[in-house]
Amino acid sequence: xxxxxxxxxxxxxxxxxxxxxxxxxxxxxxxxxxxxxxxxxxxxxxxxxxxxxxxxxxxxxxxxxxxxxxxxxxxxxxxxxxxxxxxxxxxxxxxxxxxxxxxxxxxxxxxxxxxxxxxxxxxxxxxxxxxxxxxxxxxxxxxxxxxxxxxxxxxxxxxxxxxxxxxxxxxxxxxxxxxxxxxxxxxxxxxxxxxxxxxxxxxxxxxxxxxxxxxxxxxxxxxxxxxxxxxxxxxxxxxxxxxxxxxxxxxxxxxxxxxxxxxxxxxxxxxxxxxxxxxxxxxxxxxxxxxxxxxxxxxxxxxxxxxxxxxxxxxxxxxxxxxxxxxxxxxxxxxxxxxxx
Amino acid sequence: xxxxxxxxxxxxxxxxxxxxxxxxxxxxxxxxxxxxxxxxxxxxxxxxxxxxxxxxxxxxxxxxxxxxxxxxxxxxxxxxxxxxxxxxxxxxxxxxxxxxxxxxxxxxxxxxxxxxxxxxxxxxxxxxxxxxxxxxxxxxxxxxxxxxxxxxxxxxxxxxxxxxxxxxxxxxxxxxxxxxxxxxxxxxxxxxxxxxxxxxxxxxxxxxxxxxxxxxxxxxxxxxxxxxxxxxxxxxxxxxxxxxxxxxxxxxxxxxxxxxxxxxxxxxxxxxxxxxxxxxxxxxxxxxxxxxxxxxxxxxxxxxxxxxxxxxxxxxxxxxxxxxxxxxxxxxxxxxxxxxx
Numbered sequence: 056x057x058x059x060x061x062x063x064x065x066x067x068x069x070x071x072x073x074x075x076x077x078x079x080x081x082x083x084x085x086x087x088x089x090x091x092x093x094x095x096x097x098x099x100x101x102x103x104x105x106x107x108x109x110x111x112x113x114x115x116x117x118x119x120x121x122x123x124x125x126x127x128x129x130x131x132x133x134x135x136x137x138x139x140x141x142x143x144x145x146x147x148x149x150x151x152x153x154x155x156x157x158x159x160x161x162x163x164x165x166x167x168x169x170x171x172x173x174x175x176x177x178x179x180x181x182x183x184x185x186x187x188x189x190x191x192x193x194x195x196x197x198x199x200x201x202x203x204x205x206x207x208x209x210x211x212x213x214x215x216x217x218x219x220x221x222x223x224x225x226x227x228x229x230x231x232x233x234x235x236x237x238x239x240x241x242x243x244x245x246x247x248x249x250x251x252x253x254x255x256x257x258x259x260x261x262x263x264x265x266x267x268x269x270x271x272x273x274x275x276x277x278x279x280x281x282x283x284x285x286x287x288x289x290x291x292x293x294x295x296x297x298x299x300x301x302x303x304x305x306x307x308x309x310x311x312x313x314x315x316x317x318x319x320x321x322x323x324x325x326x327x328x329x330x331x332x333x334x335x336x337x338x339x340x341x342x343x344x345x346x347x348x349x350x351x352x353x354x355x356x357x358x359x360x361x362x363x364x365x366x367x368x369x370x371x372x373x374x375x376x377x378x379x380x381x382x383x384x385x386x387x388x389x390x391x392x393x394x395x396x
Numbered sequence: 397x398x399x400x401x402x403x404x405x406x407x408x409x410x411x412x413x414x415x416x417x418x419x420x421x422x423x424x425x426x427x428x429x430x431x432x433x434x435x436x437x438x439x440x441x442x443x444x445x446x447x448x449x450x451x452x453x454x455x456x457x458x459x460x461x462x463x464x465x466x467x468x469x470x471x472x473x474x475x476x477x478x479x480x481x482x483x484x485x486x487x488x489x490x491x492x493x494x495x496x497x498x499x500x501x502x503x504x505x506x507x508x509x510x511x512x513x514x515x516x517x518x519x520x521x522x523x524x525x526x527x528x529x530x531x532x533x534x535x536x537x538x539x540x541x542x543x544x545x546x547x548x549x550x551x552x553x554x555x556x557x558x559x560x561x562x563x564x565x566x567x568x569x570x571x572x573x574x575x576x577x578x579x580x581x582x583x584x585x586x587x588x589x590x591x592x593x594x595x596x597x598x599x600x601x602x603x604x605x606x607x608x609x610x611x612x613x614x615x616x617x618x619x620x621x622x623x624x625x626x627x628x629x630x631x632x633x634x635x636x637x638x639x640x641x642x643x644x645x646x647x648x649x650x651x652x653x654x655x656x657x658x659x660x661x662x663x664x665x666x667x668x669x670x671x672x673x674x675x676x677x678x679x680x681x682x683x684x685x686x687x688x689x690x691x692x693x694x695x696x697x698x699x700x701x702x703x704x705x706x707x708x709x710x711x712x713x714x715x716x717x718x719x720x721x722x723x724x725x726x727x728x729x730x731x732x733x734x735x736x737x
Contacts, residue, residue: 335676
């Protein structure tokens, strides 16, 4: 190695029971040095991803994975630059994506890296529209949601990393798209930038009945519901489904703080599935990893041509990572939230 | 017409808000007489069906249908004998099934009748295993449940008209079948007559935790859940689903009394759909009417050979119809409940 590198790492050390914060992490400093193994690469992170699923994995019980172990660097997606390489596939200065977690520097085997082409799209999109969020937005909507021209698609968390893409893919599929989001800024984004048909600000509605009335008026009934949030918003949408509606469960961010261990109570709704012969399907991005190329082939041209808006919100500073993760649950960000380091 | 017939009819006159009983009906007597129209047939009912869906249609709001109108004869399936016929297709003495409702005699157009062959199966099976309950048991399990050999299938309401068939179809498909029912008689029926792998008596379990423990032990995880009941039993099953589980919502009998208008509260569970990438699908018998022949071709030979047990419970007396309908919600019957008139 040409130089020792001063590394900074966020270790995950304590399970949160409600909100996550810096008290659940330890910031450690160390040095990376010594000879590289064959095909080893050192990557300097530039964009580190914070995603809602990280909070799911912090629970003590199994969810779709075993719990994230304590005492190791917080796992996450990263985009960075190659600073050292003993691999024939990567050269110094190459941009790559990796799953190397919350650390400035990582020693990676070449097989863990995907090379990025900065000329074809901003490299940060590998963590957003051309990465995991884009993948589940695309396959979740197209394969589980099965949108048809003229369908009414409702998207919760519509200003978020996944929701904002789902909403636009729905427009491309010929749907009438109603986005649900919290606050006037997000709703303006849905209408002005994403060009959705309607935006519903759930924060303006204090009761289930109010939200229901607005949703009835805005949708006229729901053919496809792409759900990122769960909880009271989903309570209001499900009774509005139409015959053979498809409900896609991509996230339940309202429940991640505590509700996964001790479920919240909510109104029962399975009778609506019966009345409407509707379908609920849970989808996870990892199930489509082997079809990443297919998604990119479809979506990258739209990104390049500007037909798809991919909004990114950047937080600067490695030390901000725990706070940035928590901010996802406060609903502050529009589009994909990234920490620039 | 050769004779005037003394008809008795149960008119549906008042919407129940909780349990249904004779106060929601009026028993009226009248005479059927006069000339038959071309292709008209008079049918004398012998078996009248009471089914849980009848209670759904009594609600004031639309469910999968507009509400059952007040002031008309209660609709239901019937098996009876032809007593007069001006149709070339039916002769006096023929057995037929019809949707002629709670009345002793009905004037029917020939197109409303299906001829039954008493030599091939007891005619009452046209209201059970070879009728609507058999149809939704077969298609609901095979098409929405997609059982695979070795899967663990859990059936709620397993001693009922639909559940008892689903459980047996599941055994034929090579599943391990765990039936849930209320009371020792039903559980003995599940084990001794239906030969299920396990029977769980939910009434023996006073808490969610108790029922959960027993279900974990009995199932080891659930691949297919065929739900006829909803409510607390379903609350206990859903968290036990395995990867890519299929949940079939065929009924929610625990909710029909009042919960369809004002939903009960229950624990949220959509996160499990996400973790397990599972599917919930609501199914309704009417959606498979055009495939009735396909079901009968498959199931009738099993009925004839005795490979499928079809239990029937008979209540005698036309005047018993409202009470028989209500008894479905008290869980008294095993198999298909029929009123013999």
